[in-house]
Amino acid sequence: MKASTHAGLSRAGAVPPVIEARGVEVTISGHPILKGVDLLIPGGQVVALIGPNGSGKTTLLRALLGLQSVDRGQILLFGQPLDRRVLRRVAYVPQKLAMESGFALSVREFLALASDRALHWFWKSHAALDKLLMPAVEEVQIVDLLDRPLAKLSGGQFQRVMVAFALLRNPDLLLLDEPTAGVDAPGEYTFYELIGELQRRRGLTVVLVSHDLSMVYRHATMVYALNGVICCEGKPEDVMNADSLKRAYGIHVAPYQHHHHHGHGHSHPHVE
């Protein structure tokens, strides 16, 4: 594993990388959060951004979406600077909903907001909307949630609805911010299985911010450890050892034996 070099990746060929960031610096109310982040993410990967609290994971994700202005450096998606046309190829799954339960928006109505063809959803029948929404709804298995109010879903249900929303926009790049915060362990496992499956079926590039290293280890194809800068990058088995994680987290990270379904135990790290 190499620390912060792109030597291995930049030979990808003529196809521009899905995400390219050079020297990205972001300061929020006087605190430098990102101090020169370089990223080069080729297509078709499930990329995990890991790092301690305050390491800038979410800020980086927001910068990739154009939600956070960048003080210095450059971000290219699909080889182009961020603009509305490029962002149309990107879908975002936010961490949580800040919505009031006094707002009666149902899951069906919410999903209709994602689809260009359901623009006049207010005047359309449920059956007509369902026809437009159905492929994504079935793919994520939330048919039974369509009539529920969005504000009253559980964490796991909400994440599935958000993924369906993202899929309805037919993205090439899917960005997820702590997608399984507040989801129980089995729910988390099936959620990552779903993401992996969608990635393979649709050929998406997935970038997710996560705290849960064991899930990252199991489901990501590439890992970036962030702590103001990219401390280390590579395949999960290369990055996720005590030595390089110490560089990211700045504390001792104890490896522990994790029992996989396929029998043999893997030694990989766990942050207290």
Added chain:
Amino acid sequence: MGMAIRIRMLSEPYMQRALLVALCMGPLCALMGVFVTARRMAFFSDTISHGALAGVALGFWMGFSDPTVPMIVFSLMVAGVLVWLQENTELLSDTILAVVLSGSVALGIVILSSLKGYRGEIQSYLFGDILAIGWADLRLGFVLLVVVSFGLFSNLTRLTLVTAHPELAHSCGVPVRILNYVFVVALTFVVTLSIRLLGIILVTSLLVIPPAAARSLSCNLRQQICFSVLLGLVASLGGVVGSYHFDAPCGPMIVLVCLVLFVAAFLFGRLKGRVRP
């Protein structure tokens, strides 16, 4: 209500104007209110309406006989100050609102107390007065109803998305900031033009109570919007009629009708929830 009374009520020109203004502003407030409450802007709109008091006072002080224009202008300024402070300082939102609200009320009262002979006028602005509603108010109310409801329905997808999740909306290409500004301007017009009917103190009730009552009755946003508009219409017309019959200020009558509807909707919602868990 006897036929004779009903005919007499409808033959009074001021009652015709009041009922028509109620017909415009009741549903419009209730429609905007669905988004105002969901975006936690009830106190924001209350601050705008209280800002109107200073606008009215300044209008009289500058010699306007009808202070509608200075009232709207001052309320827009208050809204601008609120938005600017929210975007450019780290002050808490309700701190900003409390400062601006008390400041503009104080300014209004100091100016008004230095003027002679406006006591009755103040009463009518504070609590709403059907006698004070003129044809100009009706024309403005009608234009506002058409423009705002057209604007709202043609931007319903964007507005709903911003209400549900501003950052998600941004990532979907919605111009969140511009939409917010337009929403605040529309809200300011709706609030200030409802003051004639409801009064400065109570205008927020028509933005908050009908959507809250509608929430108890609805399973989705479409139902909430429809019920809210309907309840807003019933409350505003009912309040105007009640004001005529009981010779009471119009604003409090509308609020009382709103409250009755709210309690009924709440109980009905509870009952429905019990039967079908």
